[in-house]
Amino acid sequence: MAPVHNSEDSPALALGPCTLEGRFVRLEPLRRKHAKGMFEATKSLDWQWFLSPLRTKEAVNRRIAEGLRAERRDEAYAFAVKLRKDGRIIGSTSYLNVVSKHKRSEIGSTWYSQEMWGTVVNPECKYLLLKHAFEDWGAVRVQLVTDTNNTHSQRAILKLGAKLEGRMRNHGLRPDGSIRDALLYSIVPREWPEAKRILEVRITKFGD
DSSP states (O other): OOOEEEOTTSOTTOOOSOEEEOSSEEEEEOOGGGHHHHHHHHTTOOOTTOSSOOOSHHHHHHHHHHHHHHHHTTSOEEEEEEETTTOOEEEEEEEEEEEGGGTEEEEEEEEEOGGGTTSSHHHHHHHHHHHIIIIIIOOSEEEEEEETTOHHHHHHHHHTTOEEEEEEEEEEEOTTSOEEEEEEEEEOGGGHHHHHHHHHHHHHHHHO
């Protein structure tokens, strides 16, 4: 099961923009053409743990515009997540806080419509993103961050093989105005082969 990495529009050795395609999902660089599908996919979520919730069409359009600006600065690369079987947009994910000089990045701003929770979608998206970062780009560190109260996300991150590094106090403000602490996880190159193996086993089980 080899992902398709389409980097025709990408500078040499850049992390993005690129298209990543697996068995079940396709990650496309997030563009304005995705806005309608993105908004439809947001409707099943309550966004309580997100620093920038996408509850309106305007919020979705703003997210896409911000992503395009960050992409031009080589700071972040956002993706629309599509199901390969029908082309439907079911979420989004991103490379964030990209520091190309030091080959480090974060995977975040990840969300999927609730019907996709517990399916192959998150394991395969993370597999594609991590594989591209480590094997194509040469990442020396990929980190993931989540709210201390978001136990669903914490379990999902640990299942990737990421290591908990610590707690970041007062990391941001939740939509309700409360102060959020966050947990910081990371994967480094020596840990990627085992994380890759675990993800491939999980994806194969879903396929079977």
